[in-house]
Structures are given as C-alpha cells and as structure tokens.
Amino acid sequence: MNPLAVLASLLTIGYAAWYILLCSFSPFGPCRRCQGTGHLPGRIIRRLGRPCPRCDGTGRRVRIGRRIAEYVRAEYREGTR
Numbered sequence: 001m002n003p004l005a006v007l008a009s010l011l012t013i014g015y016a017a018w019y020i021l022l023c024s025f026s027p028f029g030p031c032r033r034c035q036g037t038g039h040l041p042g043r044i045i046r047r048l049g050r051p052c053p054r055c056d057g058t059g060r061r062v063r064i065g066r067r068i069a070e071y072v073r074a075e076y077r078e079g080t081r
Contacts, residue, residue: 019065020065022063022065023063023065023066023069024066024069026063027062027063027066028060028061028062028063029060029061029062029063030059030060030061031052031054031055031058031059031060031061032054032061033052033054033055034052034054034055034059036059036060037052037059038051038052038055038057038058038059039051039052039057040052
C-alpha cells in the first residue's frame with residue numbers, strides 16, 4: 001500500500017474520533033451567524049442590535065454531529081419497540 005494513503009486514512013479516522021468525543025462532551029458550539037455573541041448589529045445604526053434569530057440570542061448552537069447522533073438514537077429506539 002501507498003504510505004501516503006495509509007497516513008491520510010489514519011488522519012481521517014483520528015479526526016472523526018476527535019469530533020465524536022467533542023460532540024459527546026461539548027454538544028454546543030458557537031453560532032456561526034453571530035460568531036457566538038448572541039446578537040446581530042443593526043443595519044442603519046451599528047450599535048443598535050437585535051438578538052440572533054438562529055441561536056435565539058444565546059450564542060450557542062447544537063453541533064451537527066450531535067444532531068446526527070440524536071437522530072440515529074431516536075430511530076434505533078423507534079425500530080426496537
């Protein structure tokens with residue numbers, strides 16, 4: 001086998017394992033729309049802002065990996081009933 005392909009595979013597996021651990025221990029990440037601040041600046045007057053509609057003003061969102069894990073868990077529960 002090509003050593004570069006083996007290295008790429010190990011890096012991919014390592015990143016996937018790291019992301020799974022991250023999603024299990026820290027399910028919330030910063031909101032990408034407001035950069036984790038919880039509010040968006042005003043359009044005309046910049047200092048007058050409004051709460052971010054995507055994160056409801058908290059600055060935190062559920063990570064994609066956590067959403068996928070919850071979906072798979074719910075499907076498994078429904079299928080084994």
